[in-house]
Amino acid sequence: MIIQWLGHACFKVTLANGKVLLTDPFDETLGYPEFSERADWVTVSHQHWDHNAVNSVSGEPKVFSEEGQSSEGEVIVKGVGSFHDAQQGVERGNNIIFVIEAEGLKICHLGDLGHMLDRKHVEKIGSVDIVMVPVGGHFTIDAEQAQAIVGMLTPKYVLPMHYKTDFIGFPIKPVDEFLKYYPKHSVQKELNVEKGSLPDSLETIVLK
Numbered sequence: 001m002i003i004q005w006l007g008h009a010c011f012k013v014t015l016a017n018g019k020v021l022l023t024d025p026f027d028e029t030l031g032y033p034e035f036s037e038r039a040d041w042v043t044v045s046h047q048h049w050d051h052n053a054v055n056s057v058s059g060e061p062k063v064f065s066e067e068g069q070s071s072e073g074e075v076i077v078k079g080v081g082s083f084h085d086a087q088q089g090v091e092r093g094n095n096i097i098f099v100i101e102a103e104g105l106k107i108c109h110l111g112d113l114g115h116m117l118d119r120k121h122v123e124k125i126g127s128v129d130i131v132m133v134p135v136g137g138h139f140t141i142d143a144e145q146a147q148a149i150v151g152m153l154t155p156k157y158v159l160p161m162h163y164k165t166d167f168i169g170f171p172i173k174p175v176d177e178f179l180k181y182y183p184k185h186s187v188q189k190e191l192n193v194e195k196g197s198l199p200d201s202l203e204t205i206v207l208k
Contacts (some may be wrong), residue, residue: 001103003130003191005207007032009051009111009162011132012039015074015102022061023098023109023132024051031167041075043098045111046084067096076101080124084139085114092139097125104195105129108153112140112162122152129198130191131155134162136172143177156198157191158182159205175206 004012009024021041028034030050038059044052047065054063062072069078078099084092092114100107108128117125131153134140140162141149150158163175179185182204189208 001105001193003107003159003193003207004189005159005161006035006037007165007167009045009109009132009134011109011159011161011207012037013100013102013107017074019074020059021075021100021102022057024111025053025057026050027053027056031169032165033167041072041077043077043079043096043100043109045096045098045109046094048084048092048112051112064098065096074102078124080121082111082117082121083114084112097121099125099128105193108132108155110134110149113149114140116141116145117149117152125153128153128155130157130159130193132159132161135160135175135178136163136170137177138172139170140172143173143181146178147181150202155202157193157203157205159191159207179204179206 002014011023013021019040022039023043039061042061044065064077067079067081080097082095083089084095095111098109106128107130109132133146135146164172185204187206
């Protein structure tokens with residue numbers, strides 16, 4: 001499996017057979033370079049314009065945007081309900097955490113999570129290998145909360161997302177705030193991972 005970051009909360013997960021899953025697609029109005037991606041599956045954590053641009057994705061993908069579990073060919077997708085803010089959705093609505101299982105690996109995409117996880121959330125998410133976590137604060141959890149949640153989920157890889165870059169004008173923090181907790185992080189073009197090659201301890205990777 002190859003994981004690439006397309007910007008914001010959008011990751012491209014390519015399986016060994018060439019099939020593709022995208023998370024939280026955006027369109028060119030966000031500020032990142034416009035992409036034209038084909039996908040077989042798309043997850044949408046919530047219905048905000050910078051996360052739900054399914055129309056920008058080609059290939060007539062199956063879209064997951066709700067709680068519950070579904071099996072679609074090579075993948076199993078489970079949606080876990082949460083909130084986009086710390087007021088149970090009063091400020092910014094609901095958020096779906098997605099657990100994606102494929103090729104013997106489990107990926108957790110936290111979407112625009114806006115609060116700390118409780119024990120029930122952690123139990124529903126279960127054991128995961130890779131966590132994609134927002135770290136920019138303001139609209140989501142901040143770097144300190146993200147670090148605490150990574151500790152709760154104990155993955156082998158953590159991939160930060162939803163942070164300030166030169167492409168966007170959102171009032172969120174850059175990834176450096178989060179990386180203070182992980183001084184041994186690495187920067188990579190993509191993450192190529194297989195079930196039999198997981199590291200013994202946590203690795204933090206910033207995808208270009």
